[in-house]
Amino acid sequence: MKRDYTGIVKSLGAVFLGLLAGAILMIAIGANPLKGYFYLFQGGLKSIERIGNVFAIATTLILTGLSVAFAFRTGLFNIGAAGQMLIGGLCATVIGLSVELPRLVLLPVMFLAALIGGAVWGVIPGFLKARFNVHEVVATIMMNWIAYWVVYYTIRNYFTAGLETESASMPAAGQLRVSWLSQLLSGSYLNLGIVISILCVIVIKFILDRTTLGYELKAVGFNRHAAKYAGIKVNRSIILSMMIAGGLAGLAGLTYYTGYSVNIQIGILPSQGFDGIAVALLGATSPWGVFFSATFFGILHAGKGFMNANTSIPPQISDSIIAIIIYFTATSLFIEKLYKKLRGRRADRKQIKAGGDE
Amino acid sequence: MEYIVEMLNIRKEFPGVLANDNVTVQLKQGEILALLGENGAGKSTLMSILFGLYHMDRGSIRIRGENVTINNPNDANNLGIGMVHQHFQLVETFTVTENIIMGAEGRFLLDRKKAGEKIKALSVQYGLNIDPDEIIEDISVGMQQRVEILKMLYRNAEVLIFDEPTAVLTPQEVHELMQIMRNLITEGKSIILITHKLKEIKEIADRCTVIRRGRVIGTVDVKTTSQQQMATMMVGREISFTVDKEDRKAGDVVLSVQNLNVLNNRKTPALKDFSLDVRRGEIMGVAGVEGNGQTELVEAITGLRKVDSGRIEINGREISRYSVRGRNEAGIAHIPQDRQRLGLIMDYNLGENFVLKSYYHKPYSKYGILKKEAIDKHAEKLISDFDVRAGNGVKSPAKALSGGNQQKAILGREIDLDTDLLIAVQPTRGLDVGAIEYIHKRLIEQRDSGKAVLLVSLELDEIMDLSDRIAVINSGELIDLITNDSNIDENDIGLMMAGVKRGEQQ
Numbered sequence: 001m002k003r004d005y006t007g008i009v010k011s012l013g014a015v016f017l018g019l020l021a022g023a024i025l026m027i028a029i030g031a032n033p034l035k036g037y038f039y040l041f042q043g044g045l046k047s048i049e050r051i052g053n054v055f056a057i058a059t060t061l062i063l064t065g066l067s068v069a070f071a072f073r074t075g076l077f078n079i080g081a082a083g084q085m086l087i088g089g090l091c092a093t094v095i096g097l098s099v100e101l102p103r104l105v106l107l108p109v110m111f112l113a114a115l116i117g118g119a120v121w122g123v124i125p126g127f128l129k130a131r132f133n134v135h136e137v138v139a140t141i142m143m144n145w146i147a148y149w150v151v152y153y154t155i156r157n158y159f160t161a162g163l164e165t166e167s168a169s170m171p172a173a174g175q176l177r178v179s180w181l182s183q184l185l186s187g188s189y190l191n192l193g194i195v196i197s198i199l200c201v202i203v204i205k206f207i208l209d210r211t212t213l214g215y216e217l218k219a220v221g222f223n224r225h226a227a228k229y230a231g232i233k234v235n236r237s238i239i240l241s242m243m244i245a246g247g248l249a250g251l252a253g254l255t256y257y258t259g260y261s262v263n264i265q266i267g268i269l270p271s272q273g274f275d276g277i278a279v280a281l282l283g284a285t286s287p288w289g290v291f292f293s294a295t296f297f298g299i300l301h302a303g304k305g306f307m308n309a310n311t312s313i314p315p316q317i318s319d320s321i322i323a324i325i326i327y328f329t330a331t332s333l334f335i336e337k338l339y340k341k342l343r344g345r346r347a348d349r350k351q352i353k354a355g356g357d358e
Numbered sequence: 359m360e361y362i363v364e365m366l367n368i369r370k371e372f373p374g375v376l377a378n379d380n381v382t383v384q385l386k387q388g389e390i391l392a393l394l395g396e397n398g399a400g401k402s403t404l405m406s407i408l409f410g411l412y413h414m415d416r417g418s419i420r421i422r423g424e425n426v427t428i429n430n431p432n433d434a435n436n437l438g439i440g441m442v443h444q445h446f447q448l449v450e451t452f453t454v455t456e457n458i459i460m461g462a463e464g465r466f467l468l469d470r471k472k473a474g475e476k477i478k479a480l481s482v483q484y485g486l487n488i489d490p491d492e493i494i495e496d497i498s499v500g501m502q503q504r505v506e507i508l509k510m511l512y513r514n515a516e517v518l519i520f521d522e523p524t525a526v527l528t529p530q531e532v533h534e535l536m537q538i539m540r541n542l543i544t545e546g547k548s549i550i551l552i553t554h555k556l557k558e559i560k561e562i563a564d565r566c567t568v569i570r571r572g573r574v575i576g577t578v579d580v581k582t583t584s585q586q587q588m589a590t591m592m593v594g595r596e597i598s599f600t601v602d603k604e605d606r607k608a609g610d611v612v613l614s615v616q617n618l619n620v621l622n623n624r625k626t627p628a629l630k631d632f633s634l635d636v637r638r639g640e641i642m643g644v645a646g647v648e649g650n651g652q653t654e655l656v657e658a659i660t661g662l663r664k665v666d667s668g669r670i671e672i673n674g675r676e677i678s679r680y681s682v683r684g685r686n687e688a689g690i691a692h693i694p695q696d697r698q699r700l701g702l703i704m705d706y707n708l709g710e711n712f713v714l715k716s717y718y719h720k721p722y723s724k725y726g727i728l729k730k731e732a733i734d735k736h737a738e739k740l741i742s743d744f745d746v747r748a749g750n751g752v753k754s755p756a757k758a759l760s761g762g763n764q765q766k767a768i769l770g771r772e773i774d775l776d777t778d779l780l781i782a783v784q785p786t787r788g789l790d791v792g793a794i795e796y797i798h799k800r801l802i803e804q805r806d807s808g809k810a811v812l813l814v815s816l817e818l819d820e821i822m823d824l825s826d827r828i829a830v831i832n833s834g835e836l837i838d839l840i841t842n843d844s845n846i847d848e849n850d851i852g853l854m855m856a857g858v859k860r861g862e863q864q
Contacts, residue, residue: 101635170440210725210727210728210730211723211727212717212728215728219703219714222706223699223703223705224701225699225700226700226701228662229662229682229692229694229700230715232683233681315536
């Protein structure tokens with residue numbers, strides 16, 4: 001049996017077209033796109049430190065991307081990764097700032113706190129969907145704002161130090177940053193979060209492909225009527241799926257607020273939560289796809305400053321490229337068509353099989 | 359002898375598949391030509407070529423004696439060829455008129471009134487009985503099909519191609535469609551009818567061209583050819599129409615439904631005090647016109663619908679409060695009415711679909727981890743036991759299978775569950791003769807091995823061929839329970855299906 005590469009081709013096609021459109025934008029503002037891209041990618045990849053930073057940025061995106069992708073496989077659209085991430089970060093921060101424990105104990109406790117906090121934030125919309133048929137998009141957006149204000153209130157009233165707009169800094173014992181890793185990568189702020197995110201990719205892949213739980217969740221995502229007919233508890237699957245998705249986003253909060261940065265700011269819904277949607281789409285909702293697309297976005301984010309410093313191209317171009325890529329992934333039907341056409345008459349044959357006499 | 363459409367020596371090859379091999383089909387002015395063949399024989403490919411959806415590799419098409427090239431459906435329309443597709447191409451929220459004029463609106467401003475008048479006139483002329491102002495989603499499937507026909511007539515089609523038109527219709531609607539086709543012929547149109555239902559060909563067609571594996575086997579005069587002969591031409595071997603079934607004494611009650619009351623989706627009663635027993639070693643057929651409570655009965659038994667009151671017992675155990683899975687475990691296998699919506703997960707491969715109801719058991723999983731090897735082995739066994747044909751074997755996604763093979767896969771999975779009760783709803787809907795024969799045989803086999811079989815079908819022939827007893831249902835009530843023996847009268851059952859009880863018949 002031939003492997004189906006349509007997903008990969010679709011993603012690469014979207015990336016290519018996004019870069020092409022970015023080049024047109026650069027030309028439009030009178031810059032040299034070759035130079036622009038040269039500095040953009042050099043900015044992301046030219047030194048070990050910068051490569052480390054690419055993965056530091058990707059760490060959070062991998063987890064929010066996984067969160068969206070996982071829910072998506074069960075047929076749910078998790079727009080709430082931002083809120084789940086905030087709550088996960090808040091739980092970890094609160095624990096890190098208020099209890100004194102040896103690091104080996106503290107970090108796992110913070111990990112659990114973030115996981116549970118995010119899971120709770122995910123399970124509420126899941127329950128509303130299962131019990132009252134409230135659409136998860138609406139419920140998760142609402143949960144985002146609740147998280148925003150919960151963080152605002154809690155941090156501002158109990159955990160500030162100095163500045164009013166952010167929490168006190170995490171003591172070293174509660175940080176995911178480890179000196180040997182930073183030294184190894186000549187000062188990069190890559191941290192233990194990357195280990196968490198890669199482990200999550202592996203675990204989620206395993207759950208989806210190899211477990212009865214994954215079988216059930218995907219069955220519900222593909223066809224909930226057939227799942228119900230088979231005796232799978234559809235409502236339970238929806239709740240469980242949102243719980244796991246929320247937990248993943250909660251861990252994203254852990255890596256972001258206690259690793260990438262060391263405090264939590266109030267009044268901000270983290271954009272990584274929404275970028276997770278793009279990461280999941282570009283990664284074709286597969287765990288390793290999410291890993292690679294998050295890394296790619298990491299390069300663009302890490303390189304845009306360097307590009308701006310060396311050329312007249314504003315860093316917003318890099319953000320625009322990301323946005324355009326998202327458009328192309330979302331409307332990738334025509335890339336798929338093009339691919340099928342290029343593969344020649346194979347497509348015709350498929351059509352005959354599918355469309356035959358039945 | 360003048361032919362209005364001639365497709366001469368058509369060849370169409372898809373990589374690895376020769377769909378049409380030197381096929382010649384000729385349609386006379388004013389006749390109904392049936393195109394008979396099994397699923398995948400190449401009928402649809404041929405008609406798609408005529409309608410401009412595919413391009414032929416070789417051959418020629420002549421319309422009224424003149425060579426033509428048809429590159430797209432617009433060319434076909436301009437030549438007076440119209441196609442009534444099996445899956446209607448209608449906008450549900452538009453009116454009949456809006457659907458019909460779509461694509462032929464004319465100038466910038468819509469003149470609905472004028473179009474409506476033309477449609478009304480056509481409707482009267484051909485006896486279609488259509489109200490142009492109705493919204494599509496409010497009218498029955500049979501009426502929607504008439505809208506499709508009107509669409510063609512509105513575009514002045516002279517030749518109408520019907521692709522499996524009766525697959526979606528109730529028996530009454532089929533009857534009405536036949537009348538409409540006769541009207542079309544009287545008004546000078548010509549018709550190509552794609553079908554694999556011999557009874558319909560016999561009833562309506564003048565000639566019949568039989569296609570098997572992309573080749574024309576022959577063209578016969580319908581009047582002088584028996585159904586048996588046509589079936590043999592189509593399949594390439596003798597087909598038995600009568601189902602061989604030995605008498606068997608029924609055993610203990612397996613399924614007992616007592617005073618069951620169930621609501622339908624509109625919250626009105628779908629079943630009223632319905633009681634029925636199904637015993638070991640018998641096939642209980644449920645006969646009725648569509649929408650009289652059959653669907654709700656099956657859903658109530660299998661747990662897909664809430665029971666309002668009453669009892670459902672499997673081997674004496676009351677199960678009406680059990681979950682779907684609890685009932686499956688208690689001993690229910692279920693071949694559902696809609697195989698693509700309920701019976702299979704189309705994006706899962708065959709192996710995954712075969713364990714849809716048993717994936718959580720050993721040996722298919724252990725401690726929540728799936729055992730792929732066991733799943734694949736199981737699938738290979740079922741594929742060979744039930745003759746499921748799939749390009750990539752175990753790894754073929756269900757959506758890549760033909761309807762007949764999808765149904766065989768479901769049949770295999772459910773029989774393999776080895777439960778005391780097997781519920782089969784419309785098990786042969788839309789399948790070709792070969793597959794129907796096969797499925798009937800396997801159902802009888804289940805009965806003979808001592809299972810209780812509950813068969814729900816809209817095809818009275820199927821019920822009468824297979825059942826030991828027949829329960830006639832109308833408006834959610836059990837009208838009568840009849841033993842299916844030589845004394846049985848099809849007309850009586852027909853009347854009962856219409857709600858007339860035995861005592862009330864004259």
